[in-house]
Structures are given as C-alpha cells and as structure tokens.
Amino acid sequence: MPAASSSPSQLAGKALTIGLVGLAVTAAGLLVPHNARAVALSYLVGITYWTAIAIGMLMLILIHHIFDASWSTVIRRQFEHGISAFKWLGLLFLPLVLASFLYQRDLIWPWLDLGHEMHGGHTVGHDPLYLKKSAFLNPGMFIGMTAGFFLIWMGLAARLRKASFTQDADGDVAWTFRNRVTAAAGLPLGALSLTFAAIYWVKSLEYHWFSTMYGVWFFANCVRGALSIGVIIMVWLWHRGDYKGILNNNHFHSIGMLMLAFTVFWAYVTFSQYFLIWNANVPEETFWYNLREINHDGGPNQWKWIGIIGILFGHFFIPFFFLLSYRYKITKHIIRRIAIWILAVILLDMCYNIMPALKDSHGNAQPLLSLNLVWILSSVVGVGGVCVWSYLRSFPTAKLIPIRDPRIGESLTHHE
C-alpha cells in the first residue's frame, strides 16, 4: 500500500508549491535590468511546452474515441485528468497578453507594435511583408484567436471528462457514443487550433518567415510529450501499486510503439521543413535557419550545435534506436528513462524555436547557455508545477480506470 506521504492530495500541495516558487523565480527575473524580453520569451517557452503536452493528451483521447480503440482505455483516464490543466494554462498565458498590451507592445511579438523599429530602420507599420499579413497578424485577431484556442480546448476537455466520469457511475453506453461525436467534431477543431496556436505564439516571432510544416511539427511534439508523460504516469502508478494487475507488458509495448511511430513522424516533418528550405535556398526562408546556425560574422553560434546534437541526434536518433527494441519498451525503468529524455529534448526543441528571437545588438541570436536558461527552467518548473497540481487534484475525483467503459474488458486483457 502506498505510504501516506505519496498520496495524490499531498503531492498536489507540493507540486503547487514548487510551481509557485518557479513562477516567483521567473517573475524575479524582471528585476534584472533590461531583462523583460528574455524573461517573457522564457516564460513563453514554459507555457508553450506544457500547453503542447496538454494538447497532445487531448488529441490522444480524441483519437482513442474516434477509432473506438480498446487497449488504451486503462490509460485514457490519466490523460483525462491531465487535460484539466487547460483552464490554468489559459490563466497563466494571460500575463503574456497583459504585458504585451499594458507594458510594452513589442515585448514578445514585434508585429503587435506598428511602431516597432526593425533591422534596417523602417517600422513594422511600413513593412510590406507585414501589411500583406496584417489581416491575420493584428492585436484583435491575436487576442480573439488565443481566447478561442483555450475555449476550444477547455470545452472539449470538459465534455470528455464529464462523459467519462459520469459513465463510471451510471454505466450508460450513451456516454461512449457522445464522446465519439465529440471526437469527430473535436479532431478538426483541435488540429486547427493547435496549428494556429503554433503560428501565433511561436512562428510569428519571426513574422517574415513561413513554413507549411509548422503546425504539423508542433502536433508531433504535442503527441510525443503526451505519450512520454503517459509512460511516466503509468510507471509511477505501477510502482505505487495502483496499476498492478491492470497493466501488462502489452500496454507498455503498445504505447512504446506509438512513441516510436511519433518519433519517426516528428523526424519526417522536421527534416522536411529543413530540407525544403535548404533545397530552395531562398533568403526569405533561409534567414530563420541562418539565425540558428551562424552569427553575422559568419562564425557558428551555439544554436548550430544545439540543432545538430540536441535536435538531430537527441530528438531523433537516440530515442529512435532505443525504441526499436521490444525489451526496452516493456522494461519499466528503461522506457521511463526514454520518456524523460524525450520530454527534455522537446523542451530543447521549444527553446530552439522560440529563444533565437532574442537577439543581441548585432542581430545575432543570444546563446541558450546564459542567464536566460534560469528563466527558462524556472518557467518550465513553474507552469509544470501548476499542471501537475491540476492533474493530481483531479486524480482522486474519479476511478483509476473507466470501470464501466464498454471496452474496459478488452483493455484489461490486452494482448499482442
């Protein structure tokens, strides 16, 4: 039986404390002079990272329902607890919006300020490349769309949670059918909202740049993050005793196969984006990667090595080769280590996409290994603590597994 100190409600209190400390450290970064933009972008990394994981959980639940999947039924409940975090993520996103409109318009997204002076002297308001996109990139659209994203995610999460939790009590199969309808409507809504969120929050940091793969890249990270957190929760609940007799090797094998599939998918998408830009070699697109490879004097910067070692090898080759093995997928401490690794490199990928927007006076990307790393880590811990608290707070409010789901029997006896 679990020790009292590891009960979810006590852990929830700890998670919230850690989260608030993280947020406080991030806020303290504002006391450093001329540091507001670095802190704001670091905080954007933290928010985007955890929102991506929550979106991944939401999409996995929707995919589960649309395919009437069976094996994942015992794991789905943990994702249903996880997506309770959307309302808090929405709340935590608010400071970025408020800072942009009340403190400094171009603090994060330069196009929110038409008077923002660009490299070369002219302003965003006179930039033809902005004017062409101004129907899309303007304050009203930004606020409306961002509010819309969170409303969609919160609404879908509330519907899925209510149906699943109520079914535990009344056993009515109608809830399963209702969830299938939610999934049919929610998948396109989810796909569009996560794509536009990636465009508004991350890609528009360099609004001259464009890549049709961006939403797909973001989706791949969302699902990889959610699967990895799922594995960590599975192993945690197994060691705590909850999942003993419920999970068997095949559940770990199945989620491991999905991790492998999405590792390949992520690599396919990320490579395609790089390759098409490399091959076409047009300055409108290549500047985004140049910023992440070289300084203005032509010498390599830190991001080049992060791209090669962290993104190419860390994000793809290492997880890929480890996940090929059946034994690693079903050995709990190994698959958990792979999951933690993937979560770390997704964070690195988010940094790679967001942080080079922070430039020095020569227009070079500021290095990752600097004081900024403190605000990035404190933001990730801060937002993460709140998300974990939200999960643990939801955890005792429902049964461990959806005991009256029509597919639960099949899921409990899941075999190859």
Added chain:
Amino acid sequence: MPTSASTYGLIATFETAPALYHAAEAVRDAGYRNWDCITPFPVHGLDKAMGLRRSIVPRISLAGGITGFITGMSMIWWTGAVDYQLVVGGKPLFSPMFAFPVSYELTILFTAFATIIGMFVVNGLPMHYHPVLKYDHIRRGMDDTFFIVIEARDPRFNLANTRALLEKVGGKAIAELEA
C-alpha cells in the same frame, strides 16, 4: 536416442486448449526443442507455454533497413560525386540532405523485403509437404482438436519415454508419424 529412419515423430491429441496449454508446458519443461503444437486457432500465451523466444525477424528487418539506407547514400554519392560529377542547383556534388529522401525510401523498401523474406526463411516457407499431413485425423486440427508433435530428431527423443511423457500430460491417440 536414434530411432528407425522412417519415424518422423510422435503425435498426441488434446481435446481442449487448456489441456494443450498445460501439456505444452510439461513438454517444454522436459527439455524438448524440436516439437510443435497444431491448433485450429491462435492460443494466446502458447508461445510462452512452449518456451518460444521472440522472433528474430525484427533483427533481419533492421539489417535490411540499414542496408537500404547505406545503399541509398552510397549510390547517390557514387553517381553524383564520383562517377558523373554534375553541379545541380548550385548544390554540392554530394550532401546527405538531398540524398536523404531516396535513402529513406530505400530504407523502407529494404526493410519490407527483409521482413517478408526473413519471415519466409524463419518459418521454412514455402513448405509443400509436411509429415503430419499423412496423419488421418490431422484435418480435425483445423476444426476442433489440438495436437502436439515431437520430432524424432530432437536429442531427447526416445520412442518409449516420449510416448510415456505424452501419455502422462494427457495426450490421447498417440501415434507414430511416418517420415
């Protein structure tokens, strides 16, 4: 113990899947290697009861994949950078970037070949004849009956002892199979 050259092995009949499952465990524990179960449908967990290890086909697939990747990369390097040097689109004569899509497709193609061929080889396919086909009741193995066949080439095979083992684990209608 060698037996007459014309004996393929012994076959025993079982009426239910659990009976077969437990008999398989006993045969496994007796240390037999060259033997098999014949069932009308897949019996979950039987591979474990028989002591079978996981298939080696995934390793063959991996070898095929690596071969495909190397083939793609070296083919493009050889044609573009060695045999017929031609600058295309201002790109270097060889770069893993543009060689990647082709190498990747060849990885998949060779993996598929290796998997299919590996599966056939490991299963001993194509197999047009098998000694159990001479056994009169073998067709019931496609309907409602289960069999265990222990081959004479197994080092532990001994006509009397093996028959006794099959009897002990509940095998009915034990018969010798002609090679």
